[in-house]
Amino acid sequence: MSNCIFCKIVRGEIPCRKVYEDEELFAFHDIHPVAPVHFMLIPKLHIESLSETNDSHAKLLGNILLQASKLAKEQGLHSGFRTVINTGKGGGQEVFHLHIHIIGGGNIPPMVRRE
Ligand code: AMP
Numbered sequence: 001m002s003n004c005i006f007c008k009i010v011r012g013e014i015p016c017r018k019v020y021e022d023e024e025l026f027a028f029h030d031i032h033p034v035a036p037v038h039f040m041l042i043p044k045l046h047i048e049s050l051s052e053t054n055d056s057h058a059k060l061l062g063n064i065l066l067q068a069s070k071l072a073k074e075q076g077l078h079s080g081f082r083t084v085i086n087t088g089k090g091g092g093q094e095v096f097h098l099h100i101h102i103i104g105g106g107n108i109p110p111m112v113r114r115e
């Protein structure tokens, strides 16, 4: 996708703080981190969102989760981390290239506030 910001990052057309790269995956620090460690892991393949995946992506989806765990540890998140995949407008997705946020290193609040 020529106009996709994350495809441009993968192609090196937009600078990023790269965390990791292999044949199918790419990881880079979020430009607006919400915690001391906050990076994104994406497939190099342009897939708009998790909603757009199908059986042909099964291996890729497995690999991306395994790599998320490895990279989180490499980034020092030994006590744990949060993974977030925003999907579609209803899920708060802003960049329409599938990505996993990997977040940690600070005080991570519960996802659901109980009053
Ligand atoms: P989402 O709401 O899941 O689509 O999140 C998109 C994320 O991409 C946000 O957390 C942004 O801060 C991040 N982002 C947008 N542009 C860039 C960029 N050029 N480099 C790194 N992160 C970016």
Ligand code: ZN
Pocket: 001, 004, 005, 006, 007, 008, 045, 046, 047, 096, 097
């Ligand atoms: Zn893309």
